[in-house]
Amino acid sequence: MNDSRDPRAKLLAETLQGDWANGPVSAMARRAAAHARQHRRVRHRLAAAGATVGLALVLFLFAPRTSAPPPHVRAPEPVPLARGYDIISDDELVALLRDRPLLVLPQENGAKTIVLLGH
DSSP states (O other): OTTHHHHHHHHHHHSHEEEEEEEHHHHHHHHHHHHHHHHHHHHHHHHHHHHHHHHHHHHHHOOOOOOOOOOOOOOOOOOOOOOOOOOOHHHHHHHHHSOOOOEEEEETSSEEEEOOOOO
16 A cells, blocks of 8 residues: 555555554554564464474484493403513522622613623
8 A cells, every 4th residue: 555656555545544543444453463473473482492392302312322331340360471580689699690790881761781791
């Protein structure tokens, strides 16, 4: 009814001008607009609720399942390794090397190398 080029629309607008401002037509238009707004709000809320439920369902269905931890299994006792040497005390070392000359060389890492001189 806002098309001013159509003479019928202009005639209708001029005829109902007073009713649109404060008559029964105005009340009906306000009720229709309120109903449309309420309907739109309900649709948006339902869509948001549906999206939330759908997302929760997808997360529930595709979430990785956690299983119970495996039963505790004790590690086996370590098997003693065969060594190519024996650990002896200082006294045993002195007794074995009583009359032999030794050279003790310090290494860069702090260890010492013992070299038996002349036999």
